[in-house]
Amino acid sequence: EKKPEETVTTVRFVTWKPNQPEVWDEIVALFENENPDVKIERETGPHSSTAFHDLLTQKLKNRSRDVDVFFMDVIWPSEFAAAGWAMPLGELFPVSERSAFLDGAILANTYDGKIYGVPLFVDSGVLYYRTDLLKKYGFSPPETWERMVDQAASIVAGEKKEGTGIYGFSGQFKQYEGLVCNMMEYILSNNGRMIDPVTGKSDLMEKASIGAVRFVRDRIIGNVAPRGVLTYQEPESLDVFIQGKAVFHRNWPYAWEVSNNPGRSAVAGKVGISRLPHFPGGESHSTLGGWQLGISSYSENKEAAWKFVKFLSSERVQKIIAVKSGKAPTRKILYGDREVIQANPHFAGMRDVFATAYPRPRSPLYPAISNILQRYFSKAISDPGSDLEKEAEAASEEINRIVALGR
Amino acid sequence: MKKTVFFLTVICVVFFSLLPFLWFLDTSLKTEMEITSIPPVLVPDFALDFYRSSIEHYNLLHYLWNSIIVAGLSTFITLSLSIFAGYALARLRVKYKGLIMGGLLTVSMFPQISIAGPVWRILQSAGWLNTYQGLVLPYVTLTLPLGVWIVASFFRELPKELEDSAKIDGCGHVQTLFRIMLPLAAPGIFTAAILVFIYAWNEFFFALLIMTRQGYQTLPVGIALFQGEYSLPWGEISAASTVATIPLVFMVFLFQKRIVRGLSAGAIKG
Amino acid sequence: MKLNLQTRERIFAASLIVPCFLFVSVFAFYPILYSFYLSLHRIILTLPALGQKFVWFQNYRQLFQDRIALHSLTNTLIFVFSSTFFELIFGLVIAMVINRHFRGWGVVRAAVLVPWAIPTVVSSQMWRFIFNDKYGLLNYIAFGSDVASYKAWLADPLYAFLAVIAADVWKTSSFAGLLILAGLQTIPDELYESARIDGANAWQQFWRITLPLLRPALLIALLFRTMDAFRVFDLVFVMTQGGPADSTNVLQFYGYKKIFAEGLMGYGSTISVLVFLITFVIAILYIRMIGSGLIQEKT
Amino acid sequence: MAGLRIRNLRKSFGGNVVIRDISMDVPDGEFCILLGPSGCGKSTILKLISGLERQDSGEIFIGEKEVSELTPKERDIAMVFQSYALYPHLDVYENMAFSLKMKKMSGQEIEKKVRDVAELLEIEDFLRRKPKELSGGQRQRVAIGRAIVRSPKLFLFDEPLSNLDAKLRASMRVELAKLHRKLKTTVIYVTHDQTEAMTLGRKIVLLKEGEIQQADSPSEMYESPANLFVASFIGSPQINTVEGTVEISGKEIYFRSSAFSTRVEEESLREYSGKTITIGIRPESLMPGGGPLKGNIDLIERLGSETILHTVVGGSRLTARILSDTDKESGEEIAFSLNAKGVHFFYEGKRVGR
Amino acid sequence: MAGLRIRNLRKSFGGNVVIRDISMDVPDGEFCILLGPSGCGKSTILKLISGLERQDSGEIFIGEKEVSELTPKERDIAMVFQSYALYPHLDVYENMAFSLKMKKMSGQEIEKKVRDVAELLEIEDFLRRKPKELSGGQRQRVAIGRAIVRSPKLFLFDEPLSNLDAKLRASMRVELAKLHRKLKTTVIYVTHDQTEAMTLGRKIVLLKEGEIQQADSPSEMYESPANLFVASFIGSPQINTVEGTVEISGKEIYFRSSAFSTRVEEESLREYSGKTITIGIRPESLMPGGGPLKGNIDLIERLGSETILHTVVGGSRLTARILSDTDKESGEEIAFSLNAKGVHFFYEGKRVGR
Numbered sequence A: 001e002k003k004p005e006e007t008v009t010t011v012r013f014v015t016w017k018p019n020q021p022e023v024w025d026e027i028v029a030l031f032e033n034e035n036p037d038v039k040i041e042r043e044t045g046p047h048s049s050t051a052f053h054d055l056l057t058q059k060l061k062n063r064s065r066d067v068d069v070f071f072m073d074v075i076w077p078s079e080f081a082a083a084g085w086a087m088p089l090g091e092l093f094p095v096s097e098r099s100a101f102l103d104g105a106i107l108a109n110t111y112d113g114k115i116y117g118v119p120l121f122v123d124s125g126v127l128y129y130r131t132d133l134l135k136k137y138g139f140s141p142p143e144t145w146e147r148m149v150d151q152a153a154s155i156v157a158g159e160k161k162e163g164t165g166i167y168g169f170s171g172q173f174k175q176y177e178g179l180v181c182n183m184m185e186y187i188l189s190n191n192g193r194m195i196d197p198v199t200g201k202s203d204l205m206e207k208a209s210i211g212a213v214r215f216v217r218d219r220i221i222g223n224v225a226p227r228g229v230l231t232y233q234e235p236e237s238l239d240v241f242i243q244g245k246a247v248f249h250r251n252w253p254y255a256w257e258v259s260n261n262p263g264r265s266a267v268a269g270k271v272g273i274s275r276l277p278h279f280p281g282g283e284s285h286s287t288l289g290g291w292q293l294g295i296s297s298y299s300e301n302k303e304a305a306w307k308f309v310k311f312l313s314s315e316r317v318q319k320i321i322a323v324k325s326g327k328a329p330t331r332k333i334l335y336g337d338r339e340v341i342q343a344n345p346h347f348a349g350m351r352d353v354f355a356t357a358y359p360r361p362r363s364p365l366y367p368a369i370s371n372i373l374q375r376y377f378s379k380a381i382s383d384p385g386s387d388l389e390k391e392a393e394a395a396s397e398e399i400n401r402i403v404a405l406g407r
Numbered sequence B: 001m002k003k004t005v006f007f008l009t010v011i012c013v014v015f016f017s018l019l020p021f022l023w024f025l026d027t028s029l030k031t032e033m034e035i036t037s038i039p040p041v042l043v044p045d046f047a048l049d050f051y052r053s054s055i056e057h058y059n060l061l062h063y064l065w066n067s068i069i070v071a072g073l074s075t076f077i078t079l080s081l082s083i084f085a086g087y088a089l090a091r092l093r094v095k096y097k098g099l100i101m102g103g104l105l106t107v108s109m110f111p112q113i114s115i116a117g118p119v120w121r122i123l124q125s126a127g128w129l130n131t132y133q134g135l136v137l138p139y140v141t142l143t144l145p146l147g148v149w150i151v152a153s154f155f156r157e158l159p160k161e162l163e164d165s166a167k168i169d170g171c172g173h174v175q176t177l178f179r180i181m182l183p184l185a186a187p188g189i190f191t192a193a194i195l196v197f198i199y200a201w202n203e204f205f206f207a208l209l210i211m212t213r214q215g216y217q218t219l220p221v222g223i224a225l226f227q228g229e230y231s232l233p234w235g236e237i238s239a240a241s242t243v244a245t246i247p248l249v250f251m252v253f254l255f256q257k258r259i260v261r262g263l264s265a266g267a268i269k270g
Numbered sequence C: 001m002k003l004n005l006q007t008r009e010r011i012f013a014a015s016l017i018v019p020c021f022l023f024v025s026v027f028a029f030y031p032i033l034y035s036f037y038l039s040l041h042r043i044i045l046t047l048p049a050l051g052q053k054f055v056w057f058q059n060y061r062q063l064f065q066d067r068i069a070l071h072s073l074t075n076t077l078i079f080v081f082s083s084t085f086f087e088l089i090f091g092l093v094i095a096m097v098i099n100r101h102f103r104g105w106g107v108v109r110a111a112v113l114v115p116w117a118i119p120t121v122v123s124s125q126m127w128r129f130i131f132n133d134k135y136g137l138l139n140y141i142a143f144g145s146d147v148a149s150y151k152a153w154l155a156d157p158l159y160a161f162l163a164v165i166a167a168d169v170w171k172t173s174s175f176a177g178l179l180i181l182a183g184l185q186t187i188p189d190e191l192y193e194s195a196r197i198d199g200a201n202a203w204q205q206f207w208r209i210t211l212p213l214l215r216p217a218l219l220i221a222l223l224f225r226t227m228d229a230f231r232v233f234d235l236v237f238v239m240t241q242g243g244p245a246d247s248t249n250v251l252q253f254y255g256y257k258k259i260f261a262e263g264l265m266g267y268g269s270t271i272s273v274l275v276f277l278i279t280f281v282i283a284i285l286y287i288r289m290i291g292s293g294l295i296q297e298k299t
Numbered sequence D, E: 001m002a003g004l005r006i007r008n009l010r011k012s013f014g015g016n017v018v019i020r021d022i023s024m025d026v027p028d029g030e031f032c033i034l035l036g037p038s039g040c041g042k043s044t045i046l047k048l049i050s051g052l053e054r055q056d057s058g059e060i061f062i063g064e065k066e067v068s069e070l071t072p073k074e075r076d077i078a079m080v081f082q083s084y085a086l087y088p089h090l091d092v093y094e095n096m097a098f099s100l101k102m103k104k105m106s107g108q109e110i111e112k113k114v115r116d117v118a119e120l121l122e123i124e125d126f127l128r129r130k131p132k133e134l135s136g137g138q139r140q141r142v143a144i145g146r147a148i149v150r151s152p153k154l155f156l157f158d159e160p161l162s163n164l165d166a167k168l169r170a171s172m173r174v175e176l177a178k179l180h181r182k183l184k185t186t187v188i189y190v191t192h193d194q195t196e197a198m199t200l201g202r203k204i205v206l207l208k209e210g211e212i213q214q215a216d217s218p219s220e221m222y223e224s225p226a227n228l229f230v231a232s233f234i235g236s237p238q239i240n241t242v243e244g245t246v247e248i249s250g251k252e253i254y255f256r257s258s259a260f261s262t263r264v265e266e267e268s269l270r271e272y273s274g275k276t277i278t279i280g281i282r283p284e285s286l287m288p289g290g291g292p293l294k295g296n297i298d299l300i301e302r303l304g305s306e307t308i309l310h311t312v313v314g315g316s317r318l319t320a321r322i323l324s325d326t327d328k329e330s331g332e333e334i335a336f337s338l339n340a341k342g343v344h345f346f347y348e349g350k351r352v353g354r
């Protein structure tokens, strides 16, 4: 009677609570069907990236045997690689295979020349807008941030006259990782930079960087966006948008599905999507987000684990995910797939967005760096009277000190 | 006139004490629409949707079960140890009694952060992260001072003559403890048990560090990390919070006298 | 040979205390020392390759240059002082109210205990909900249905800080009240009767009798609350995560972030030690005062 | 200084009647004792007089003034509590000065008054000590000093000596008596200790369950108790009581009980012929050395200056008290005669005759 | 049953010497009283005897056996505490049965013993009540019953009556004396109440600061106190003491003090000629009605059966006690003669003569 245990390997998959649990149930069932010798045991963590990170890293620090396969946010592979938590995939995931994936996504999984994760889906910031309102006031989707702010302001004023309370914009500005994503988009699109990719030193004090931050502080927070955005993560900001209380909304692609779902959204069918605006003279840049699959170095079932990772990242499964839960796939080819595009018409124009999406600084010390960035941005944008140069300088010093630690 | 002012103060105090809880209770019984409505709906729909949903989608029952196990075990172990140590410290010749009591008191005041790292490492090397014992052991440690102090202070209040009498009647130390002291200190022990239970039920910091697997997380951790996709699931949060709070509210209403006594014994009498 | 009676008692007593002692040693005293040991090292969990390097007091030097740490310390201190201050005031009111006997007295006392009993995480969520910028009760109370002027309380550095204090004061005033009540109940009625006959009115009775006699109880409540306020974590974790702009960052939360989120075990331990030292000093004060309080009681 | 007049005072606490219709007069300057068993309402009467509680009905006059509507402050009285009720956080001087400060008296005046009283009570040396640094007797003095310093119209004492040990109590008792002689302020003094009552009071008001049983001078009360309760309450060892019937045999009147029979010289008993009455015999009125009461000695208590004989006479226990020692031993027979001075008769609780 | 022998007992608590070298013998069956002021070490001696504390040095024999190394359990004694120390969670029956159960006696035997004792003490009716449902006197009885039921070798009583009120105390005292007559077990009885000591004990051991002052029968102690402490401790009102010098004038011996001078018939004083001695006069030995002690009455306390006169004689306060009332009033003059029986002389604290 011991037999079934001997033949069936259990792969423990640490995931977060998915948007559509049924899609994942289906995928796992499919896998288990095809591989009767492997059983998938899922453990779901919190949906918040930070909380999920804390949970996962504690398991890994613990060398816990109950992790085989796990999700990694796009910023984690360096950390996980340096810490020795994620297994280098090397031969299993040869260069030839990698070329089928989006370049930015592969880059994000590379640390010190080795690859540590397989990108499963990508995210990047996009701008949602209310087609009905823009049309009503005769606007087209804004190219620059200035335009967006102006459009938002006139729409808010116009709607107010008609007695409808509405905000101009909602995004994610709480002191957490998402704040770094949002702010990076402003900085990059002003030709600024947060961290020098070569030296790892801070570039926050550059004029362009500071200018972008100042714009957010003076023109967005408390103006077109309510001050409440300072407490918003994705769910809260999306909530405002789908309740019809915001003209523009910055979010990840997943919001498309939700905001067009009449069961959940008050603005279904009235939502448009476009690239993020930029500053005059800059170029639109989104922050690369997305989730990777990694395998724990401490896993006792690496073979079965890889089997599962390979299955999940395969074209057909990515397609299922893309079609059924609206996540943007990492395999380039799927952006030409009819079914995918049919289910997610907005993907058609997004391939470029994804292709040019910019990863956040890659460093095993990124969590510490990110905390400094979060602090700096939060401080900078929530206090209208703050001395940005001074704050930036202080933050830079700290970042440089942290970076020096790793040397 | 004086009376009116007094009763107004009483009403104010009671109102403010209960308001947030009642508001959350109210919220948990509303529907999704009612939660966000302005002006707020006072009389809810009494829909139990959020309870159902927090059980089905948010593992509420798991959290509840874990909390019961962890708090129950901690209470049991802490009290067993407290009875022995409390008796010895209250009644027997012990060297450095003051030092021991003072040391215990200091422990109860340790900020969690100052021991968190090492405790975590100890549990890690024992392989006890994400196990019940992994959380119960620190809880026992942190609640022991409280338990010992309260139990000892109750023991100390029992007349010394009773014990002398028992000894002359032929009891050894152990018999004296179990046949005479224990039954008499039962109210004190019960008091300590309530307080320890409440502590363990409410503790968050260590639960957050040690219980990283959802299957082992306790209610506070569950409630703190509740997060949905589209909006914060306030309905579910309030439902889970109500579930976490109701037992305590019951305890408070049933045992308020003991709790007050225990707290002041722990604090003032020391 | 038979052991001497007293020796036997000593051995028995020791055997009762040892288990308790073991727990406390392993999970409290040893960790404190270990924290100190760690704080003298550079340990970065995410860079195990760097190993565990002994760096003397470098971490401490760094700590005193760490703006955020100092800021968190300031926040913590302000938080501690303001929350304990208000807790004592409200605690005094609560104590005076429940010190009287009237019908329904038990219910009132229990109601007052409710905030104390509620898990901090839950009360944090409650207050976060009450302070919500879109449908929070506070906004409704302050602005009615005028949704446009609703404030995002937790988005404002000052308001967020006040909100955390308010939540803490709400939760722990009743505890302070109970400690003060214990002191109130030791004041014999005769003193008030005597004062009335001596011609003191209610106000004079309060200032000249109640307050001076409550001093020990107030001090104890003060210290107890101070110690506890230093450990604030749950509130910040749930309500603000230290934001906005670090306005609610406190030492314990900062240390947690350093050790467990950023993996800076060595540096984070420095913060652990700092927090410990601060509370230890207060604890010593506290124990001394209890000690002298006890002596006073006996004579 | 002023007398006290109380008329038809009633007070109940939540349905529980504690004072039922009490009237009494205390002339100016008198030392009046309220005596009675625990719970009989003594403290309550003081509280009503002082205004700490409000009576349900009845009137209280201090001097000529009806004070029921006045606050304690306005009644101008002083009270000394059993627990002294010294303010623990104030030193002796401040304790004594407290009420004067409340009256907004000038510092100099206060200083003078306090010093005078401190001298009178011989507590000048510890004016700067806190109450807890004083002995019981010293505390008691301070409490009294605090009362005196105000020169009130009326002193109320609520068992001021009962926290002291026997010796100190005896000496404080004497001091109190002398103090009163000096100050001549009206005093209402509560106690449940009969020795205190007998020695201190000009007049004793004996209470039971909120009713006055007898109000009289100490010796009157001992020698002519109004009823059985008074007779039993006053006197130690307690009065011996035996039930029996009155029998008339010609000119002579006999008291007959199962324990003994004796002829009595009490003409007023004649009308109770055949009825059941109670005889009360003070222990010192049982005189050994032959007589109609024959019994056995059960136990002898030798107290040095006096001897108590516990005897059984015809089944009834009788206690006798003699001033000398006796050569008898337990178990021996003994016979008593009665000294009419300490013999009383009660019919249905009330005293009969004389 | 057994006697008690103590030899050179010493005990200190943390440097504070509480018992200094005490030796005493209590013959089998005797009722021995340990008397002394509070804190003199009475309870400590009982604890040493019972084995609840261990002496620093010295030996304790119960019967012929040295018990120092035995646990309380093995010493076979019973103890009654001031607070009764009844187990509140057990009913009367269980309280009494407790020690027998500990001895693993059979249920039947226990039942019989408990019933017998309950009958003896007249507490059969509330065997099923919990201690808190009993009155003070009943509790006291149960506590005694619990001690008796074991038939121990030795009874230890630690102020068993001091929690009772005066009346109950008096009657329990009598009962205890009778009970001892019946059981004849050796009793060591601690009290600080001299009345109790005088009435109950065959032998009183008077302690002060851990040392025996005198061990004697009650009347011996009253009539021949070994020293000034004993003389002052025993007797109420307290003995009057006056310091003075001895003067020899031919055959006659005079005691002269600033207060008064009187001739004394005490030959042994001759050798103290010119030295300062203390005279002690029992209050009842001051006989009013003319004599060498002339003074004024300060205060009269009339206690009904006796009268206490507080007087000042030549600057010294003297208290006299007379059995009758007096027609004198405070302030009047009075003169006393001395009754030699109650007059003692002390030189450097020790008694001189007779």
Ligand SMILES: Nc1ncnc2c1ncn2[C@@H]1O[C@H](COP(=O)(O)OP(=O)(O)OP(=O)(O)O)[C@@H](O)[C@H]1O
Pocket: D013, D014, D018, D036, D037, D038, D039, D040, D041, D042, D043, D044, D045, D192
């Ligand atoms: N505030 C009160 N509320 C209710 N009942 C009271 C109150 N004060 C006194 N009593 C009751 O009134 C009765 C008389 O009380 P009081 O204190 O006057 O007795 P006392 O004669 O002074 O007795 P003691 O000698 O024990 O002091 C008692 O039965 C007591 O229980």
Ligand SMILES: Nc1ncnc2c1ncn2[C@@H]1O[C@H](COP(=O)(O)OP(=O)(O)OP(=O)(O)O)[C@@H](O)[C@H]1O
Pocket: E013, E014, E018, E036, E037, E038, E039, E040, E041, E042, E043, E044, E045, E192
């Ligand atoms: N366990 C102890 N530790 C320290 N000192 C003690 C202890 N027990 C008694 N003492 C001290 O020993 C002395 C004698 O105490 P003990 O109880 O024998 O007095 P006592 O004569 O029984 O007095 P009381 O009449 O008040 O009961 C006291 O000064 C007391 O403070």
Ligand SMILES: [Mg+2]
Pocket: D042, D043, D044, D158
């Ligand atoms: Mg009273």
Ligand SMILES: [Mg+2]
Pocket: E042, E043, E044, E158
């Ligand atoms: Mg004693």
